[in-house]
Amino acid sequence: xxxxxxxxxxxxxxxxxxxxxxxxxxxxxxxxxxxxxxxxxxxxxxxxxxxxxxxxxxxxxxxxxxxxxxxxxxxxxxxxxxxxxxxxxxxxxxxxxxxxxxxxxxxxxxxxxxxxxxxxxxxxxxxxxxxxxxxxxxxxxxxxxxxxxxxxxxxxxxxxxxxxxxxxxxxxxxxxxx
Amino acid sequence: xxxxxxxxxxxxxxxxxxxxxxxxxxxxxxxxxxxxxxxxxxxxxxxxxxxxxxxxxxxxxxxxxxxxxxxxxxxxxxxxxxxxxxxxxxxxxxxxxxxxxxxxxxxxxxxxxxxxxxxxxxxxxxxxxxxxxxxxxxxxxxxxxxxxxxxxx
Numbered sequence: 001x002x003x004x005x006x007x008x009x010x011x012x013x014x015x016x017x018x019x020x021x022x023x024x025x026x027x028x029x030x031x032x033x034x035x036x037x038x039x040x041x042x043x044x045x046x047x048x049x050x051x052x053x054x055x056x057x058x059x060x061x062x063x064x065x066x067x068x069x070x071x072x073x074x075x076x077x078x079x080x081x082x083x084x085x086x087x088x089x090x091x092x093x094x095x096x097x098x099x100x101x102x103x104x105x106x107x108x109x110x111x112x113x114x115x116x117x118x119x120x121x122x123x124x125x126x127x128x129x130x131x132x133x134x135x136x137x138x139x140x141x142x143x144x145x146x147x148x149x150x151x152x153x154x155x156x157x158x159x160x161x162x163x164x165x166x167x168x169x170x171x172x173x174x175x176x177x178x
Numbered sequence: 179x180x181x182x183x184x185x186x187x188x189x190x191x192x193x194x195x196x197x198x199x200x201x202x203x204x205x206x207x208x209x210x211x212x213x214x215x216x217x218x219x220x221x222x223x224x225x226x227x228x229x230x231x232x233x234x235x236x237x238x239x240x241x242x243x244x245x246x247x248x249x250x251x252x253x254x255x256x257x258x259x260x261x262x263x264x265x266x267x268x269x270x271x272x273x274x275x276x277x278x279x280x281x282x283x284x285x286x287x288x289x290x291x292x293x294x295x296x297x298x299x300x301x302x303x304x305x306x307x308x309x310x311x312x313x314x315x316x317x318x319x320x321x322x323x324x325x326x327x328x329x330x331x
Binding site (some may be wrong): 011013020023024025026027028029030032033034035036037038041043045046047048050055069071079080081082083147157 | 180181182183184185187188189190191192193194195196197198199200201202203204206209213216229256320321
């Protein structure tokens, strides 16, 4: 409130007022349908997800592999040279524990979005996805994870064809024998 | 080789829908106007004694002198056709064989836009007196469509 106005005029309404029928109102649903052109790069990415492959693209000039694939290199602005299939493993770049869903419902078990640097792509190049089959307390940045895919017949060419990424054993490092 | 061709297996577009809904409340005067329409089957207006104007549907402010209006008047359920039109196209763009007749029905110094019924198109005239036909009380929801249509008196 301000110095002059102690109480703003008007009537504030609560959700309960609508439920109880205390107020008359008109309900309307707007047509929010959209069609987003996937383009060449993301189109190929989605098509290969359907086949269980994470696709990247390679620029020979910059020797970069980016994921998801783009057709123009963001460093040299030239067309990229080829699509390259990548592994479905990677390491956790960063993550978050979400106790609120996208439509603002509180949840007990957190959703765990994470950026995962995909093996085969240039360092620090990754995609955003969810982590699963993991104790939230055990997650560490740098942890190795692998994609858990939907069964092949249920895949639709969507990022959700990967259900989540789950932790896997550390790769055995070749330590020099002493 | 550059990447110029679309993958023939790739989806051309990603389809989705944004969940956009809204609730439009009628405001102070609208609430009372529609509540009375729903519960009592009466049409209310508000009167400005300074400007000698009666607004239908009811408003809380006079459009001319901006005074607050609290003199509510029952304007009855019959009004005069001020103007009308024939609609041959539905809301979804499909064509109608028999047109809908939409009229502006004058009440006091205002009026309501509504459909006409129980009348042949050739017989509709400007100046004709028409009366509101209400839906049964149990079906009314507090909308202008609680009046089913206007019919000639």
